[in-house]
Amino acid sequence: MRVNLYSGFSALIHPSICITCQQKVVKKEEVICIECDYHLPRTNFHTEKKNKFTERFWGRIPIEAAASMYYFNGNEHVKRIIHGLKYEGKTQIGEQVGRIMGKRIAYANPTFQKIDLILPVPLHYKRQKERGYNQSDFFAKGLAKTLIAIWRNDLLTRKVNTKSQTTMNALERMKNVENIFEVVDPAFLKNKNILLVDDVVTTGATLEACAKEILKVEGTKVSLATMAFVL
Numbered sequence: 001m002r003v004n005l006y007s008g009f010s011a012l013i014h015p016s017i018c019i020t021c022q023q024k025v026v027k028k029e030e031v032i033c034i035e036c037d038y039h040l041p042r043t044n045f046h047t048e049k050k051n052k053f054t055e056r057f058w059g060r061i062p063i064e065a066a067a068s069m070y071y072f073n074g075n076e077h078v079k080r081i082i083h084g085l086k087y088e089g090k091t092q093i094g095e096q097v098g099r100i101m102g103k104r105i106a107y108a109n110p111t112f113q114k115i116d117l118i119l120p121v122p123l124h125y126k127r128q129k130e131r132g133y134n135q136s137d138f139f140a141k142g143l144a145k146t147l148i149a150i151w152r153n154d155l156l157t158r159k160v161n162t163k164s165q166t167t168m169n170a171l172e173r174m175k176n177v178e179n180i181f182e183v184v185d186p187a188f189l190k191n192k193n194i195l196l197v198d199d200v201v202t203t204g205a206t207l208e209a210c211a212k213e214i215l216k217v218e219g220t221k222v223s224l225a226t227m228a229f230v231l
């Protein structure tokens with residue numbers, strides 16, 4: 001909660017400063033300026049049907065399309081963006097990246113125009129209580145605006161409060177999240193084109209575990225979107 005209060009206070013004093021270069025931004029609701037946005041390392045995965053993101057899921061689960069906004073590796077600005085969103089309460093970052101990304105992916109790839117429902121990867125309620133929010137909710141909210149879809153954060157839940165995955169290898173990550181997610185209202189998901197979203201994708205274990213549960217519901221199709229992609 002402390003993080004949230006600080007962020008609200010900070011936003012009042014510095015309403016329009018770019019998170020990466022500290023220069024003024026044009027619009028009050030923006031947190032990444034036009035120039036920084038232009039220089040960030042975009043993946044442009046959404047312009048290719050087969051890309052490094054879809055490849056990561058080959059032989060695992062059927063994915064309609066997958067897009068990620070930025071490469072995470074070795075870029076200080078992208079790290080700053082993710083860190084600000086995740087740990088400093090700067091939730092506007094998620095919304096802004098979501099809005100920009102929604103426009104770009106819908107324009108370039110018809111699969112993203114058909115999305116009905118956007119579901120963020122859920123945090124365990126204890127983790128969310130500690131952080132005060134789920135960072136992926138804000139990214140989902142931004143995407144929903146420009147993809148003209150609805151987003152819901154109450155249809156998928158995390159039953160187990162798992163350990164941090166940062167030091168785990170691919171197999172350990174897979175075991176860590178196996179069978180820990182649950183679809184709350186399967187009838188609502190039936191026959192929908194669903195976009196499952198998270199902040200960063202590394203091995204894809206978490207997205208895979210969530211998608212598996214969603215795909216158990218009749219007629220569902222799953223696409224994926226993340227803010228950053230770890231090579």
Ligand SMILES: [Zn+2]
Nearest residue numbers: 018021033036
């Ligand atoms: Zn900037």
